[in-house]
Structure formats: C-alpha cells, structure tokens
Amino acid sequence: MVFPIRVAIVDDHPLFREGVTRSLSEIEGFEIVAEGSSKDDATQIAERLGPDIMLMDISMPGGGLEAIPAILKIAPLQKIIMLTVSEDGDDVTTALDRGATGYVLKGVGARALAEVIRTVASGERYVAPTLSAKLLSSRTPAAGGKSGLIAGLTPREREVLELVAAGMSNKHVAIQLDLQEKTVKHHMTQIMTKLGVGNRTEAAMVLRDAREV
8 A cells, every 4th residue: 555645834925825735636646635825833843743844935934944853853853844935045955054955936837846756755856947057156166076976976877867857756767777676776986986976966067067067
C-alpha cells in the first residue's frame, strides 16, 4: 500500500490556501492535513501533526523565514518548501541556509508543484530554476573554471547531469538510461562532489555556465 504525502499549507491568504488545497486534493497521492496563516500556526502544526511536507509563505505574521528555525527546533526532520512571490536572492539563500528544503514561486502550476513536493519528499532539495542563478552567484567557482570541472566528469556522469539539467527527476533519468534509481543517486552524489556544489540545481547551473564559456 502506498501512503499519500501528508501536506500542510501555511499562508495568510485564505483564498490562496484554498486554491492550493483544492488543486493538490485533486491529484492522487496527496493528503492535506492542516492549514495555517502564521509562524505560530506553522510551529504548532509541525509539533502536533508532523506533516511530510510543509508549504509555507515568507510574508505572513511572524515571518516565514523566522518560522524555519523555530519549526526545525521542534521537529528537526520536518521538510519545508517555501511557496512565495519573493524572487529576492537573499530570501532564497536565507531560506535554504536556515533549513528549508525547497523554494518555489507562487506562479507554479498544480502539477509542477505536485512534482516538486514529490521530489522534496523523496529526500532531495529543489529551487525554482529561474532563481538558481541568484543562489549560485556567491557559491560557485569563477566562470573560467567551470569548463574544467565539467571535463572532470565521466561520460556517464555527464549523461546523467545533462538529463538532470533538462529537468528530469532521478526516476526519469534512470528510465531514460536504463539504470537503477539508486545508481542515478550515486552518480549525482559523485557529480556534486566533483563540482563542489550542494544540490542538483547548482550542478545544473554549473553545466549551463560551462556551456556559455
């Protein structure tokens, strides 16, 4: 039996919460277990219900960024995805540094959001691709060194990275290359180590920048 992913939504706009709740409820594999509108609501939900994923806005009473460490103090394993309109690079960096496992913009479609939730629930991090450059601005090597980093990958690692950069999940990469999913995860670990990055989005951006060079 496959259990649904238990999701909590914390946002101070009731209509937005209702829309996300309705959209995810119509997609198989999700259960909305709670809604809230503030930092205090978020911490109480994490403590009482322990959802698999908490979707949380930045702009809400108490502050979404301030809520992250408060939640993780109570529930260290809680996975948090920021669902916000903020494209500010400092907000992205702060959210991830404080322990958020995903960062998505509110314009995302329901199916795309569902895929992001599945990705984070499986143990991976996710940052909206349009925000990755801002995140990487202070975290990746100088442009001239990126081609050399990519050249250090094996042919198979390069294949895996190309597909990941095209937006494929580990599962879909595994199907495309006729590999086990755990093998793809191993390749991604090696790739991130060689490129000196912390997640798959950063690895994809290194590849993109190397192509530009």
